[in-house]
Each structure stands twice: as C-alpha cells, then as structure tokens.
Amino acid sequence: MATLAIGAVVGRATEAIEGVPVAKFASTEMADDPKKIVVLGCTGSIGDTCFKVLENLGNGYEIVGLAGGSKVEKLIARAHCWKPQKICVIDTEARERVQSAVPQVEVVCGAEGLCELATMPEADLVLNGLVGAVGLAPTLAALAQGKTVAMANKEPLVMAGGLILQQAERGGGTVLPLDSEPNAIWQCLKGEDRKSLKRIILTASGGPFWGRNREQMRDITPEQAIEHPTWKMGAKISVDSATLMNKGFEVIEAAWLFGLAVEQVDVVVHRQSVVHALVEFADGSLLAHMGKTDMMLPIQYALTHPERREVPLDNLDLKQVGQLSFAAPDRANFPCLDLCYEAGRSGGTFP
Structure with missing residues (x-):
C-alpha cells in the first residue's frame, strides 16, 4: 500500500525513524524566536486541548493563525486571547461577525481561507484539528510550502495518504502524527x-x-x-x-x-x-x-519534540x-x- 517509510514523513530520516528534524525543532527554549503556529479547528476538542498545552508550556510559542467553524463566539474569544494575524471562518456571514469583533485582524473564509492560513510565510507549524475531508486541501498546501503539519485530522490520510506523502516528499514538508495511537x-x-x-x-x-x-x-x-x-x-x-x-x-x-x-x-x-x-x-x-x-x-510531545516537558x-x-x-x-x-x-x-x- 504505502511505498514511503515514516522517515519520508516524520523527520525524513532514511535508516532510522527519528522524528522532527533536530536542526529545526531541537529545543523549546525559544523566547527570542518563538515557534509560530497556525491552529486549524481551533474551537473543537483538539483546539481546546491545544490551547491547554500552550498555556502549560508558557513562552516560546506564538499563534499566527486561527481557523474555526460554527462556534463563532468561541473563535472571537480565542482571537482576543491569542491575537493571531489572520483568522479563517466558515462563511461570509461569520466573517462579518468576526471582523466586527476583531477589526485589527485579517479575516478570510472557506476552503481558500484555510489554505491561506496553512501557507502563511510566518508559520513554522500547522496544527490540523479539523474534522473530515475539509482538512485535505490545507494539508497539501502547507506541505507544498515545506511546512510541518501536526495531523489530528485523520480523514485526509485515510482518503489520500499517498498524495500527502508525495507532497511532503516534493515540498520538503513534515507530517507529525498528533492522534494518540500514531503518536504512540x-x-x-x-x-x-x-x-x-x-x-x-x-x-x-x-x-x-x-x-x-x-x-x-x-x-x-x-x-x-x-x-x-x-x-x-x-x-x-x-x-x-x-x-x-x-x-x-x-x-x-x-x-x-x-x-x-x-x-x-x-x-x-x-x-x-x-x-x-x-x-x-x-x-x-x-x-x-x-x-x-x-x-x-500527544499534542505536547509534537510541540516540544525531541524534549519532554511536564504536563x-x-x-x-x-x-x-x-x-x-x-x-x-x-x-x-x-x-x-x-x-x-x-x-x-x-x-x-x-x-
């Protein structure tokens, strides 16, 4: 079924399965140069846990992009708290509500908006906590730009795992398994x-x-x-x-x-x-x-790898x-x- 070993996806190692490139994410002591993160699905259960992890880790991380679905008020609250540069919402009606609440932030919408967030030049890591096939396009877009994508959204890998691996190989991107079992x-x-x-x-x-x-x-x-x-x-x-x-x-x-x-x-x-x-x-x-x-x-391990921090x-x-x-x-x-x-x-x- 699969022709690419995990080395081509998680860390791009050849003989051993080592994980994220050490040169890029070797340390979490990044106060002067915080790791910049885009969170897709920021108002769902994965998003909720992600922000608990970030609160626990403290300094060293910056949210540059947030994407949320139908829970608009929750998305607005997250935007006020984490102050992203860009937000993606589900449709134009939600965009008007969010833009009115956070006028200083650029607000985009729909599938194209998700891809815009996933390819933000500032982003070091894209955390995909979306549900269903909607997560495929932003995943491919991020990998094409050489991004690291932490995947909790398993449906894209199920429906198009070969495409995702090929895109990671061609674009120099990295896929990190965020779901509990593949992370284990x-x-x-x-x-x-x-x-x-x-x-x-x-x-x-x-x-x-x-x-x-x-x-x-x-x-x-x-x-x-x-x-x-x-x-x-x-x-x-x-x-x-x-x-x-x-x-x-x-x-x-x-x-x-x-x-x-x-x-x-x-x-x-x-x-x-x-x-x-x-x-x-x-x-x-x-x-x-x-x-x-x-x-x-698993979320904290993906963010701090290869180090382990207290939870x-x-x-x-x-x-x-x-x-x-x-x-x-x-x-x-x-x-x-x-x-x-x-x-x-x-x-x-x-x-």
Whole structure:
C-alpha cells in the first residue's frame, strides 16, 4: 500500500525513524524566536486541548493563525486571547461577525481561507484539528510550502495518504502524527531501524457498546454513542469510535504513516485504554506505549519534540489500574472495521 517509510514523513530520516528534524525543532527554549503556529479547528476538542498545552508550556510559542467553524463566539474569544494575524471562518456571514469583533485582524473564509492560513510565510507549524475531508486541501498546501503539519485530522490520510506523502516528499514538508495511537507508535519507533519493524498493534477501547449484539444495539441513541468510556472527544469521532469505524480509519492512517501494508496493522480491544499502541520487531520483541487518556500528551510531545516537558496531569498509577486485558475485536457485530481493512487493501479511491 504505502511505498514511503515514516522517515519520508516524520523527520525524513532514511535508516532510522527519528522524528522532527533536530536542526529545526531541537529545543523549546525559544523566547527570542518563538515557534509560530497556525491552529486549524481551533474551537473543537483538539483546539481546546491545544490551547491547554500552550498555556502549560508558557513562552516560546506564538499563534499566527486561527481557523474555526460554527462556534463563532468561541473563535472571537480565542482571537482576543491569542491575537493571531489572520483568522479563517466558515462563511461570509461569520466573517462579518468576526471582523466586527476583531477589526485589527485579517479575516478570510472557506476552503481558500484555510489554505491561506496553512501557507502563511510566518508559520513554522500547522496544527490540523479539523474534522473530515475539509482538512485535505490545507494539508497539501502547507506541505507544498515545506511546512510541518501536526495531523489530528485523520480523514485526509485515510482518503489520500499517498498524495500527502508525495507532497511532503516534493515540498520538503513534515507530517507529525498528533492522534494518540500514531503518536504512540512514533514514540515507540524513535531511534529504531526501520527495516526491523514487523507489525503495529493498535488498541481499541471497544466503545460504549462493547459486548452487545446487533439486536441489543437496535435501540441505541446518538446520546449513548457519544459517551465514550475513556476518552473525551468530539461528537463525530465518538460515534465513529462506538462503531469501530474510527479504529479502521487508524489502521489505514498507520499503514500510510509507517510504510506498512494494512495486514501489518492489527487491532486488539483493550478496555483499560492504558496501552495506546504496540510495535513488534523482527525478533518478536514488543514495545508498548502506555499513558493517561488525555490528548494533552500527544499534542505536547509534537510541540516540544525531541524534549519532554511536564504536563499538569496525575501520573499513571499501574497499581490502581490493576490489570491489562486484550481481546480480539468483535468483527461480526462491528463490521466497519473489516470494511476499512478492505478499503485499505483495495487502495485508490476506495478509502
């Protein structure tokens, strides 16, 4: 499926999987030269967590662009707080509201506006927290300009992973995995020989309906579907997680990012959500990434890599966790997972 190893995407290394180019983001001590960031999807759950991370990190970061959707008042509040140079909104009506509230800032709108933000000359990093296919065009535009794109928006990688990798290669851009599972894989693979990677194992919580059969799921409601047992997420990804569709997306995403066939990406149900991903090497050794279920961790790692900084979260207490369990996914009652495998194997426009 994928012909480019992660070295061509995350860090552009050849023999080892090392992550972001050290010359560019080697240190977070950047008070005199702050890292300039564009946040796409600044009013969603990823945006909320991103700003919690930035508040925790303090100096060294500057927001130069913000893009938001229907939550206009929240976008205006973010603009007043972070003082970006440019803002993108969903339509002309929202543009008028935002421009009136923050007249000193340039306000653009729509898909073209997203691409304008993603290619701002000032931007060092574009954080893509958008939902759905709308994130593809700004991702390609940013990579064409040699930008670093931190991707929480997995749908573009699912539907057009090959195009994204090619654009990163041609334009000199870098893709950083921001989603918890691929971010965990990235950390496990740091410093490892690419040739020794045998397979990836993604963990799934099973969602709120794990253990139910189809008959028992006939009367479930959208409100029940968004009640994820371990993660606090937006509505769409919560519903996708409840059906295992999101895990299928992550299979395709991981295959592209790490240069594997979809058959080399396995899924196990892990109800505790403590292990976020595992990697298996040629000698049968397994490395697992474990941590709290909070998106602050992968987002902060992407921003501060290769350094690690303290996060205002309680430490993971394995004694309190007690035990870790793993089980095969229920493919009969959650068919979306196999549909994603089939689409990933077929390639082309199937995903």
